[in-house]
Amino acid sequence: MSAIQPPANPEEKPRVKAVFDDIRATRGSDFINNIWRYLAFDADLLERTWSEVKAVMATPSALDPLTKELLYLAVSIINNCNYCIHSHSAGARAKGMTDEMHVEVLKIVSLAAKTNHLSNAMQVPVDPEFMVGE
Amino acid sequence: MSAIQPPANPEEKPRVKAVFDDIRATRGSDFINNIWRYLAFDADLLERTWSEVKAVMATPSALDPLTKELLYLAVSIINNCNYCIHSHSAGARAKGMTDEMHVEVLKIVSLAAKTNHLSNAMQVPVDPEFMVGE
């Protein structure tokens, strides 16, 4: 069903094992989900992707972890990534997303899609009040 | 520059004036930005759109106003709506988005776009652990 063949025993490669170990340590869980098992077909791509996900999503920052996960979910919905919608819906629930919040994300995402297209359809010019750069 | 001709004096129409008045009251500001001036070419579309924006974005709910605005901005970026990127960047700043938070939104949106496409490119199957419905 997939378009690449993931390695059967990814952790035989030391670089892959090191990333998987760090995923487990960072998350405090033994579960390695499929996206990492598939990215393991190339150690460089796996390392680079995990490094960025860890830095952006799993490091304390100005936005709290749940808000970050909701933003990730919203983007995944608009990009229509089936895998990502499932994994980040689950991820957001694990970080505290209630059903009520989930509904709100759906309402905002679908409302924004609606007004984005209305605005594009009318080719509304940007108000000078909104411009900050040159 | 636009693709429709907005009405020159929109508030001559009572239904439009009522919506504009409600926008001003809800926001505590006299400024009516262009999207509403353009939607005013049809009173029904204007009323329905404002009613939904007010209900979803300007009514106290499970998510705080800034989080909701950041979600709206993230969707607008992925949908590549120039007007909406400008208006919701400004809107988020007005609701407390700092430069640091703005950078984080950019990092999350662009990282999600990256992993969304990696996942689609490999056609990664969804882990059974992530499924909640039938």
Next chain:
Amino acid sequence: MSAIQPPANPEEKPRVKAVFDDIRATRGSDFINNIWRYLAFDADLLERTWSEVKAVMATPSALDPLTKELLYLAVSIINNCNYCIHSHSAGARAKGMTDEMHVEVLKIVSLAAKTNHLSNAMQVPVDPEFMVGE
């Protein structure tokens, strides 16, 4: 397979039952398709979505019902919504879309996608003759 858990007995909630009854009455059919069963996990989202679908799609207006359904189908194809492509292909057939019309929709949608991207790739400037607004 889905990312939310729809309610097992949605019509136990009076607000959901009222919407489902109105869907059945409007369509003259007992069949409630899945999108409504899933939206029923939140009565407010269900009511608001159905209300808009009914107003836009099931109310006599300047465009005939089949034309409206074909437009809905075209958008669903470009947005790559699997569920919506199936439901609106079926919906259009129910409203009179012949195989010949279906082929035409496919020809127009795919031709437009082609010239949309050619135009974007070349960044063609808009002819002044096409501008109507400021």
Next chain:
Amino acid sequence: MSAIQPPANPEEKPRVKAVFDDIRATRGSDFINNIWRYLAFDADLLERTWSEVKAVMATPSALDPLTKELLYLAVSIINNCNYCIHSHSAGARAKGMTDEMHVEVLKIVSLAAKTNHLSNAMQVPVDPEFMVGE
């Protein structure tokens, strides 16, 4: 502003002149809009594109010319092609689109974008009733 340099005197090339003459004859107008002037940088691309546009859009078929133009406009909005939104809004008006119809297109396009994303967000399974193929 554009990303390619269109030819200064496109009709010096006989193949380009032949296409431009056919555009003028088909439309009964001397106006050649920019997309054709830019496509003229390659005679083969110009001929093939015009041939398809003429066959799909300017040949009597199961759908009437206005319906076809509205479908083209709807796709152009979702693909966010600025040039195409302007040219096909103008084209639809020339073929009889009233303001009332224009508003309806906007309502349908934005509603469909909304429900497309709701459906994708929930990963709604397709009802067996909608399936026609294997």
Next chain:
Amino acid sequence: MSAIQPPANPEEKPRVKAVFDDIRATRGSDFINNIWRYLAFDADLLERTWSEVKAVMATPSALDPLTKELLYLAVSIINNCNYCIHSHSAGARAKGMTDEMHVEVLKIVSLAAKTNHLSNAMQVPVDPEFMVGE
């Protein structure tokens, strides 16, 4: 599972048989993949689509066959066409794409998606140095 019903015996129609024969001759293989079997529900659409694919992809030109296939795959990933991702991943492998090249395509596509959205999010103005047209 599909949204149209492909013909059970497509080669009973002479126009379809002629296209299928040309596909087999051009590719030197008896295998006719599903996209052509489904397009066969309309002979005109089938002929026109194959004619364009053959002219663009199977005719010697400035770009070599593998490069063309990689470009096709990259577009299919961004458009999130499940069928096309599978068929063009297989097609590229058949034309010489190694695993190393496949990984590179994934890295470029996902990096470009990332910087495309960063650029859109910031609404970066185009450098005058990059403009070639009017």
Next chain:
Amino acid sequence: MSAIQPPANPEEKPRVKAVFDDIRATRGSDFINNIWRYLAFDADLLERTWSEVKAVMATPSALDPLTKELLYLAVSIINNCNYCIHSHSAGARAKGMTDEMHVEVLKIVSLAAKTNHLSNAMQVPVDPEFMVGE
């Protein structure tokens, strides 16, 4: 015109200066284009983005530099990033893209967009022959 305010004197920040120096050294040119000047509003985002662009695009690998640039351009067209279409059209020309190659990219991108949407519209099932993974 932009949605963020880029720093007036970005190279006052040592981390930004180091990246700009590396861009100049890698490219053998003093020209720093706008995307880097805008990303300079956050040193971390600038460093991470340049590091990835350098590793993927400016390091010898299985694909030659021109092919990589054409893939980047193709993705930018489909994502409709105005800035990126301009910068990568110019970048590809600088790496040897001829007008003939540019036309081919346009033909492939627009053809792929067309067949991607035809395939999605018909919901064509993937041939078992194309599947490599589980």
